[in-house]
Amino acid sequence: MDIRQLTWFLAIADARSFSKAAASAFVAQPAMSQQMQKLERELGVELFDRTSRPIRLTPAGEHLYARAVPILGEVQKTQMEVQEFSGEFRGRIVTGSMQYLASVEMADILAAYRNAHPAVELQMRIGNSGQLLDLLRARQLDIAYCHADGVVDEDEFDVRVLREEELVVIVGPRHPAADGTTMRVDDLLDQPLITFPPGAASHEALERIFATAGAAPKAWFESADMATAIALVTRGLGVALVPRSVASRDASIAPLSISPVPVTLHVAQVSRLDRPRSLAIDAFASRAAAALSSTRYSPG
Structure with a gap:
């Protein structure tokens, strides 16, 4: 053994x-x-x-x-403790991130941490919230950055909410609603939808929105990533539900708050309660939490 x-x-x-x-x-x-x-x-x-x-x-x-x-x-705790006798952080940190966080914010966080602690090996795996939680359960991640709404078992995970983020409907430049700021739920029901796979928080949120209206979403297209969804939206092939931070990066799409009640999710830092954390991981978690908490993407 x-x-x-x-x-x-x-x-x-x-x-x-x-x-x-x-x-x-x-x-x-x-x-x-x-x-x-x-x-x-x-x-x-x-x-x-x-x-x-x-x-x-x-x-x-x-x-x-x-x-x-x-x-x-x-064993892990002992390895971490012995490595810390070197006087500098060592070891490996395996993080998980949603794609839209990874492409800008997490990339900046990883680069800054690498500059500060070059002896630490950094790895990152990309997935939607459901996939990242599965990787945590399988002990393949030290820490994950995902949407925690309704999917995190707090008896199993340590969850730190970092920010509230609004989900907005994005439409292309020639869409009739492109000059507006909101879209009513009743109007969303009639739109051609570009959705994301199960496990993505926006997928679950869209299902809840439609269920409240007594309907079920019917996807015209399903995209595994935000970039493809935005490309389809800009070409007039449908509308999608994405975080406002994603919509704010592209001037070719119009972000519309859902009316009458905006829809929000919570970006969280998640780790297993039973997994030991080294000083190196704690330092990374503190840096990431500060960076991801510093920007506001909530309604209003």
């Missing part, structure tokens, strides 16, 4: 899937499966009930999980 096997075991147990755990760890699934089979042979027990979907832990697996979490926590 080694540290890598225990780390992969926890990732599989948290994701309840070999394929999801392997993907989040950037490991080939057969390699991960072979290591788990090797661990089971070494221990003489089955750790996973592979007949269920999603997979479940056996009683032996549940016992190992309960022991492995504090063991790995102590």
Whole structure:
């Protein structure tokens, strides 16, 4: 039994899937499966009930999980403490960010941190809020920056809300509403929609808006990223719901507040409650929180 096997075991147990755990760890699934089979042979027990979907832990697996979490926590904590004797921050920080934060704000934060602490290895993974929380659950991230509204279990995560951000409807320059400042929900129901995949906070918000009006959104296009959605909007192919900070970067689109009640989300800094944090991670978290809290994108 080694540290890598225990780390992969926890990732599989948290994701309840070999394929999801392997993907989040950037490991080939057969390699991960072979290591788990090797661990089971070494221990003489089955750790996973592979007949269920999603997979479940056996009683032996549940016992190992309960022991492995504090063991790995102590290993990580010890590594961090020893590295801090060097007098400078070392180690690795794996952050997760929504795409629209990563392209400008997080890029600036990472660059400033790298200049201040060049011995720290920085990695960043991009995803929507749902994907980032899955990566946190699979222990593949130290800290994530995402929308926390309605999707974060505060018994599992440490959540620090950094700012409120308005979601606005963006329309192209030739759209009839382009000269206005608001769009009523009743009018939004009739618009051709450009949506984002499930897991994106704007996707969930759009569904809630329509559900309140007794309708369901019908997407004309689904975009995995903001840049493509904006390109479709500017060409008159539909409207999209995006954070105001995104809309403010492009003069070719018109941002419209939803009327009568603007829709807002909360950008948050999220980490696991049971994952130890080094001084290097704490310093990064403080820098990122200060930067992301400094700009206001709420209604009014």
